[in-house]
Amino acid sequence: MAKVVHQDVSAATTNQVSTAEVSTTEEVAKTVDEAEVETYEQVAFSLQEKEEKKAHGELMLAIIDADEVLQVRVAKLYEDKTLSKDDRVQRFANLINARSQEVELAVC
Structure with missing residues (x-):
């Protein structure tokens, strides 16, 4: 009787471990898939930006x-070496x- 109970416990433990391994594998695969989707979305967003x-x-x-007129003003901006690109x-x-507003006022 003790041997049968031991076998049942052993089989149950093996099933639990196998089920846990499958669950863990599925969870890892799902996490990896989600991470890949996020990465693809980030790349797509970056490219769109x-x-x-x-x-x-x-x-x-x-x-x-x-x-x-804008060409002259922009040329002056390029002469100013203290400005950062931004x-x-x-x-x-x-x-x-400002030039758009000037043109609008001139037209009116």
């Missing part, structure tokens, strides 16, 4: 190229906005 920045930069350049981009945007 870069494309949007590039398109915005191209638009700013097109606006500057189309306006001689400061220069912000000033470009400010120049474009």
